[in-house]
Amino acid sequence: MAFDVVIIGGGIAGLSCGALLSKKGYRVLLLEAKQILGGRANSQSLQPSYIVDWGIHSLRAGDAGVAATVFQRLGLELDILPSGEGQLFHDGKWYSLPTSVSALMATPLLSDADRSVIGTLFTSIMSADPEDLLTTSVASWLAEFEVSETIRWIFQLYAGLILIEPDLTVASMGEMLDIMNTILRSGKAAGYPKGGWRVLLQALREQIEVMGEVRLGKTVNKIHLQDRAAEAIQIGNDRISCDTIIAAVPPDVLSSFLPRADSDCKKIIKLAKQLIPTAGVSLDLGFAEPITDAPGLIVSANPFIMGQATSNIDSSVSPAGEQLLTFYYPLPAKEIQKDPSAAIAMKQLEALVYQMFPKAPKPKWTRRLVLPVVDGAAPRINQNRNQRLPIQTPIKGLYLAGDAHNAPGAGSDIAFNAALACADKIASILE
Numbered sequence: 094m095a096f097d098v099v100i101i102g103g104g105i106a107g108l109s110c111g112a113l114l115s116k117k118g119y120r121v122l123l124l125e126a127k128q129i130l131g132g133r134a135n136s137q138s139l140q141p142s143y144i145v146d147w148g149i150h151s152l153r154a155g156d157a158g159v160a161a162t163v164f165q166r167l168g169l170e171l172d173i174l175p176s177g178e179g180q181l182f183h184d185g186k187w188y189s190l191p192t193s194v195s196a197l198m199a200t201p202l203l204s205d206a207d208r209s210v211i212g213t214l215f216t217s218i219m220s221a222d223p224e225d226l227l228t229t230s231v232a233s234w235l236a237e238f239e240v241s242e243t244i245r246w247i248f249q250l251y252a253g254l255i256l257i258e259p260d261l262t263v264a265s266m267g268e269m270l271d272i273m274n275t276i277l278r279s280g281k282a283a284g285y286p287k288g289g290w291r292v293l294l295q296a297l298r299e300q301i302e303v304m305g306e307v308r309l310g311k312t313v314n315k316i317h318l319q320d321r322a323a324e325a326i327q328i329g330n331d332r333i334s335c336d337t338i339i340a341a342v343p344p345d346v347l348s349s350f351l352p353r354a355d356s357d358c359k360k361i362i363k364l365a366k367q368l369i370p371t372a373g374v375s376l377d378l379g380f381a382e383p384i385t386d387a388p389g390l391i392v393s394a395n396p397f398i399m400g401q402a403t404s405n406i407d408s409s410v411s412p413a414g415e416q417l418l419t420f421y422y423p424l425p426a427k428e429i430q431k432d433p434s435a436a437i438a439m440k441q442l443e444a445l446v447y448q449m450f451p452k453a454p455k456p457k458w459t460r461r462l463v464l465p466v467v468d469g470a471a472p473r474i475n476q477n478r479n480q481r482l483p484i485q486t487p488i489k490g491l492y493l494a495g496d497a498h499n500a501p502g503a504g505s506d507i508a509f510n511a512a513l514a515c516a517d518k519i520a521s522i523l524e
């Protein structure tokens with residue numbers, strides 16, 4: 094079978110783009126290096142009867158977010174369960190996590206003086222244009238309002254939760270504001286695909302397979318160009334000809350197959366190498382009985398960590414009566430490379446979980462992950478949506494998609510948005 098489009102990479106970006114193109118009537122061949130789909134958002138059965146995602150995976154703005162937009166475009170059902178009220182652990186006490194203006198106004202964490210400043214801040218947030226603030230850091234935006242230390246750390250919490258970039262001196266206010274606006278206007282902070290992310294991945298795969306094919310265990314090692322146009326891809330000794338190719342891989346992989354002899358590919362590889370990802374350590378815990386009834390995010394302010402009892406949002410991910418909890422502790426990407434930073438962070442994370450839940454028994458099972466790349470590019474002032482990797486390259490027929498690209502959002506939202514933009518662009522050219 095000849096294919097209209099070849100996609101390298103079966104993560105969120107590659108699968109979404111493939112499904113969108115298949116829906117438009119194109120024959121797609123998707124090649125994935127691993128034996129499972131999903132990339133950094135993979136999700137599988139682990140331990141008898143648990144469905145475990147690759148670390149905490151939540152959909153920003155729930156069914157008002159971009160994953161829902163992709164599924165609407167595909168005409169497919171995606172059951173996104175709303176996350177319940179978040180819990181905040183601060184100075185040894187529990188508070189509700191203020192994810193709406195009204196909750197923020199009501200929180201005992203703020204003084205009356207803080208509350209009046211918050212009113213001004215949120216009026217400004219609701220009326221600002223994100224594009225104008227992409228290169229403004231959250232810290233310098235806040236500096237204009239003379240905020241208290243408490244308001245500052247609450248914004249640090251938001252930057253951590255929304256952008257996975259708690260460093261306010263580099264976090265992009267424009268990127269954060271865009272997502273905050275969606276959350277505030279929809280009233281939906283986060284959601285979770287019923288049955289785990291594997292349900293979402295499987296639905297995208299099936300849409301591709303209506304017209305095309307998904308092949309696992311296929312590592313692409315070269316893209317061939319002819320007269321500055323995409324011509325074929327190479328997998329070992331196999332060559333597959335196609336004049337429309339999408340590389341949907343993380344930035345650090347691009348150098349393994351883009352031809353460096355081409356000056357535009359060289360520039361793309363250079364930019365890809367400069368992008369700084371988010372990173373951290375992750376802990377999954379399976380408990381024989383529930384240790385918390387928290388229905389949404391579980392967050393600590395200092396150090397900043399985020400988690401959720403996923404089985405409280407979707408009971409199908411753990412055996413009846415048991416509980417799945419996942420926690421994530423973000424660390425600067427350069428820290429995680431240094432031994433023993435990741436090991437120390439993991440110990441701190443485990444200790445903090447037992448500080449939060451002192452009566453928790455020993456878990457039935459534990460999975461510890463050290464993650465040098467969580468999101469392909471942290472949404473910082475110097476790597477905002479306009480400064481990341483291009484979706485359409487100057488080479489005819491060669492496209493890029495993923496979570497480090499010229500598309501709005503953070504984490505998988507960038508990957509979904511890049512897929513939408515990439516599919517539209519290709520369809521407009523192939524039509």
Ligand SMILES: Cc1cc2nc3c(=O)[nH]c(=O)nc-3n(C[C@H](O)[C@H](O)[C@H](O)COP(=O)(O)OP(=O)(O)OC[C@H]3O[C@@H](n4cnc5c(N)ncnc54)[C@H](O)[C@@H]3O)c2cc1C
Nearest residue numbers: 102104105106126132133134148150151313495496504505
């Ligand atoms: C622990 C963790 C928690 C996260 N939590 C959230 C969250 O709560 N919300 C959120 O929105 N985002 C979250 N993210 C980020 C989200 O998972 C990513 O943004 C998203 O999965 C990126 O998708 P992608 O398609 O761009 O890249 P990837 O998922 O990296 O997919 C790329 C695929 O390409 C394949 N590949 C690589 N090289 C080749 C090759 N040469 N040939 C063929 N195939 C190749 C890889 O195997 C991979 O499957 C989290 C990430 C992690 C790691």
